[in-house]
Amino acid sequence: MKNSSRRGFMGKAFGAVAGVGAVAALYAMKKTWDPLPSVKAAGFTTLDMSAYKENELVTEKWRGKPIFVLKYTPEMMSQLTEKQKGRTISVGGSDYMVTLGLCTHLGCIPSYNADEKGFLCACHGGTYDFTGDVTKLPPPRGLDIPPFKIEGNTLVLGEVGPEYSQMKETGITL
Amino acid sequence: MAHFTKATSVHDWLNQRLGIDTVRRVMATEYWIPKNINFLWAMGMVLAITFALLLVSGIFLLMYYQPNIATAFDSVNYTIMNEVEFGWLWRHIHGVAASVVFLIIYIHMFTGIYYGSYKKGREMIWISGMLLFVTFSAEAFSGYMLPWGQMSYWAGMVITNLFAGGSLHADGLVEWIRGDYVPAQAFLTRFFMLHVLLLPLAILGLIGLHFGALRIPHVNNQDGEEIDFEVEAAKYKAGDKAGSKVIAFVNDFLSKDMMVVAIYLIFFFYLVFYHFNFAMDPVNFDPADGLKTPAHIYPEWYFLWSYEILRPFSTDVGLIAFAFAQVIFVLLPFLDRSPNAVPASRRGLFQVWFWLMLVDMIVLTAMGKLPPEGVFSTIGLYAALTFIALWIALPIITMFEKKA
Numbered sequence: 001m002k003n004s005s006r007r008g009f010m011g012k013a014f015g016a017v018a019g020v021g022a023v024a025a026l027y028a029m030k031k032t033w034d035p036l037p038s039v040k041a042a043g044f045t046t047l048d049m050s051a052y053k054e055n056e057l058v059t060e061k062w063r064g065k066p067i068f069v070l071k072y073t074p075e076m077m078s079q080l081t082e083k084q085k086g087r088t089i090s091v092g093g094s095d096y097m098v099t100l101g102l103c104t105h106l107g108c109i110p111s112y113n114a115d116e117k118g119f120l121c122a123c124h125g126g127t128y129d130f131t132g133d134v135t136k137l138p139p140p141r142g143l144d145i146p147p148f149k150i151e152g153n154t155l156v157l158g159e160v161g162p163e164y165s166q167m168k169e170t171g172i173t174l
Numbered sequence: 175m176a177h178f179t180k181a182t183s184v185h186d187w188l189n190q191r192l193g194i195d196t197v198r199r200v201m202a203t204e205y206w207i208p209k210n211i212n213f214l215w216a217m218g219m220v221l222a223i224t225f226a227l228l229l230v231s232g233i234f235l236l237m238y239y240q241p242n243i244a245t246a247f248d249s250v251n252y253t254i255m256n257e258v259e260f261g262w263l264w265r266h267i268h269g270v271a272a273s274v275v276f277l278i279i280y281i282h283m284f285t286g287i288y289y290g291s292y293k294k295g296r297e298m299i300w301i302s303g304m305l306l307f308v309t310f311s312a313e314a315f316s317g318y319m320l321p322w323g324q325m326s327y328w329a330g331m332v333i334t335n336l337f338a339g340g341s342l343h344a345d346g347l348v349e350w351i352r353g354d355y356v357p358a359q360a361f362l363t364r365f366f367m368l369h370v371l372l373l374p375l376a377i378l379g380l381i382g383l384h385f386g387a388l389r390i391p392h393v394n395n396q397d398g399e400e401i402d403f404e405v406e407a408a409k410y411k412a413g414d415k416a417g418s419k420v421i422a423f424v425n426d427f428l429s430k431d432m433m434v435v436a437i438y439l440i441f442f443f444y445l446v447f448y449h450f451n452f453a454m455d456p457v458n459f460d461p462a463d464g465l466k467t468p469a470h471i472y473p474e475w476y477f478l479w480s481y482e483i484l485r486p487f488s489t490d491v492g493l494i495a496f497a498f499a500q501v502i503f504v505l506l507p508f509l510d511r512s513p514n515a516v517p518a519s520r521r522g523l524f525q526v527w528f529w530l531m532l533v534d535m536i537v538l539t540a541m542g543k544l545p546p547e548g549v550f551s552t553i554g555l556y557a558a559l560t561f562i563a564l565w566i567a568l569p570i571i572t573m574f575e576k577k578a
Binding site (some may be wrong): 030034035038039043059061063064065066092101102106107109122123124140155174 | 331336343351355357465470471
């Protein structure tokens, strides 16, 4: 009886130590799989917005994903609806569309037609207007807007500025 | 300490220390297999041989493959295919075997379903088998990443995106799995590790469990007959081999088993030498490019049925249907409420269920390959709904099944 209770205690003590060790090991393993600091540091892309030409789509890269940047012509700026204005980013007096270049349907990359001022996704025929808002199904929503922060004439992708927070709150982007 | 005597031979020396005669008796010469079986009972050995082919060819590929996003593609498509002597052989064996192993797994699975080999004490054989199916699927997927072509990259993107859980938008989890925002170096190296170490270890362990699970209930037979293995084995050992219902695993059963394996290997190497292209997607011969999506992203043929269950629905419903399809087969022994462990042909409605399920999975596979447009997406939708309906119907139709 005395022996078995002593063994029982030793079993429980071992269990407690092993349990702590197991949790600690799992924590270390989880952290080992986290994105590395170098990966995270590379998660910011700074765009010089003064370098873009009007109505000419440029594809940039942010976190390995394509980013569409389109500078509006004055004519495009004048015909914006309220909803389209909500998707528009103004930097240094000019208006831009800056979105992820991935169709919100299944992630294909849409192409831009500068004459018709709209995007077509060849995979399943979805279309978007020049602000990236969806104009023909199947895409469930307009092109997603990456987190951004306006700093003078530049746009920092990956940082959250007040304009982006507002877009998120109003549900313009996910 | 046990008593050792001077050995009379190498055999005796080993036998005193390792008991090799006992091992041989227990594992081979007195491991009993029913006589009333057919060639479908050889699929287990066919799978074991295919796994061995994957292991050996994989070892040779591993010596030249480089798990680096800058060099992986060339190490496969240039170094292994053009520079290494017979490098093409190992790659084609590996690629063809990875595809064919699933064909055999499906035959093995449906044989088990048809003959009721998941019942009456054989539940653990079924469950360990389904765990093997899941680990083989993970092994196939992780291996598909390694050549780092366009299909590798985009399949990696799409499949890891599933873990965002649709509207849950668990992007943090997806980034954790990838170790990056998109599939990149961290992703490739960790899937390399999974493919060459962790998953093969799990597979080896599960194969041990699968074989172990067979020992007590024994192999099923064509009539689902409950055989008293001790009585039948005694008859066999007494010399009444004709009257006994069982034969020894070695040499009796294995000699026939290896006959099927030989025929299979002729077919297998015919594919390796003359028709390896079916296992080599042409899209994957373009290097990975995160800024260019292939027009159609589709998985290898063996994942098409579950992919088609995901596809016709909206994101969230699709994910739930997909998750359902992934786990439901594991529960088969508990969803089948009938105590009858006989072939489906003697089980009334279950026979209809069996063939409907088989045809439905073939239809799902075909539709998964076709672009999701027009009549194909309608057929795909109904086939997916049929799959779910069949599983809901299973407990009901088997509950009312007459005792055979």
